[in-house]
Amino acid sequence: MADDAARPPWQLAAPGACGLDEVGRGALAGPLVAAGVILPPGFSHPLLRDSKLLSAKQRETIEPLIRREALALQVIAIEVAVINDRGVGWANRVAFERLIEEVSAPAYLADGNLKIRTGRQYHSVVGGDRLVPAISAASIVAKVYRDRLMRDLHPDFPHYDWQGNKGYGTPRHLGAISRHGICHHHRLSFIHGEQPGLFDQVAWANG
Numbered sequence: 001m002a003d004d005a006a007r008p009p010w011q012l013a014a015p016g017a018c019g020l021d022e023v024g025r026g027a028l029a030g031p032l033v034a035a036g037v038i039l040p041p042g043f044s045h046p047l048l049r050d051s052k053l054l055s056a057k058q059r060e061t062i063e064p065l066i067r068r069e070a071l072a073l074q075v076i077a078i079e080v081a082v083i084n085d086r087g088v089g090w091a092n093r094v095a096f097e098r099l100i101e102e103v104s105a106p107a108y109l110a111d112g113n114l115k116i117r118t119g120r121q122y123h124s125v126v127g128g129d130r131l132v133p134a135i136s137a138a139s140i141v142a143k144v145y146r147d148r149l150m151r152d153l154h155p156d157f158p159h160y161d162w163q164g165n166k167g168y169g170t171p172r173h174l175g176a177i178s179r180h181g182i183c184h185h186h187r188l189s190f191i192h193g194e195q196p197g198l199f200d201q202v203a204w205a206n207g
Contacts, residue, residue: 015041018072018105019134020096023051023142025088028177029160029186030150030167031077032088034095035142036103038072039134048136050129051143063144066137074103075145084188093117111135157183 022034047054047062054062067073076098078091086094093116100108100118107121111128128135147166154163159176160183167173167185182191 016071016105017107017109017132017134018099018103019128019132019136019138020099020108020110021129021135021138021142022092022095022111023139023146024167025092026190027167027187028169028173028190029080029162029183030146030153031079032083032091032095033075033077033142033146033149034092034099035073035075035138035145036099036105036108037066037070037134037137037141038103038105039066039137040069040071043069043133048133048140050136051139052129054140056147059140059144059147063140066141070137072103072105073141074099075141076102077146077149080185080187087189088187109135111139153185157185 016038018036018038020034020036022032024030024032045062045065047058048066051059076095078095083091092114096108096110096114096116097118100116100120100122105120107123108118109128109132110116110122110124111132113124113126115124116122125132125135129139130136150162150166154161159180160167161170161172161176164170165173177186177191182188
């Protein structure tokens with residue numbers, strides 16, 4: 001009992017907890033994608049780690065295995081128009097709330113420190129994508145899903161190099177915004193409001 005009292009609440013969560021994670025929160029373009037995953041007891045794999053620690057090839061290797069073995073799996077994408085209207089923080093919170101509604105689990109463990117409205121057992125875990133296998137799995141599924149979405153958008157907007165940068169603010173992406181302007185897949189608040197220093201590097205261009 002004394003040992004339990006010293007452990008963080010998320011470590012006491014019931015077996016079969018659903019891991020939650022999001023991808024794309026800091027991107028300049030494209031949706032925010034969140035995933036919820038319940039892994040079978042004892043599931044392990046050398047590549048089951050934080051998706052940021054894996055190469056694209058490694059993520060593509062383990063993602064089908066996670067999908068095949070997961071007891072439950074759900075993905076939600078919040079589109080740019082919604083992010084522009086309500087903000088990325090709202091989008092992240094609502095994505096997790098929807099996953100909790102759609103994936104039945106005894107408990108939910110989410111990466112980070114996001115506070116959400118739910119009557120279910122929910123714990124935010126800082127560094128959870130490295131500590132909790134179900135969150136690692138969710139991060140991989142969300143990352144692979146979003147990367148594919150951005151690659152699909154690339155042929156229509158090749159100058160932004162979304163197949164390479166996945167919508168993040170690389171020098172090539174910023175340079176393309178300067179030369180060609182933005183499109184409806186860009187997050188206006190990120191480009192003009194939430195990152196005011198961005199325009200020390202590139203000029204605003206209408207397009």
